[in-house]
Amino acid sequence: MAKLDPALFVREVRQEVARVTWPSRKETLITTGLVLALSAAAAVFFLVVDQIIAYAMRMLFGVGG
Template sequence: MAKLDPAQFVREVRQEVARVTWPSRKETLVTTGLVLALSALAAVFFLVTDQLIQLVMRLVFKIG
């Protein structure tokens, strides 16, 4: 079993973080905008779908 050395662990983590390719601010803003837009689009889609299913169910079962 490997010896647990917190200092060595921290050094290795710092080395790994230094190798990470971080996205630019512009890339982050663009992808965030896309996520928000697609989430809103999905919400509208499911709202419309739910309303249509509700309408069909009311017609089929003559409720309301």
């Protein structure tokens, strides 16, 4: 079994982090806004679909919210 060397581990982690291409503040804000907008759109879509299904159940079977 290999001996664990914490100093070597930290050096390797720092090297890997230095290779990462980090997004700019503008890119981060744009993608965050898109995620929030698409999440809201999905929520509205599923709300509408749920209401349509509930209405159909009420009309067909007289049950449902």
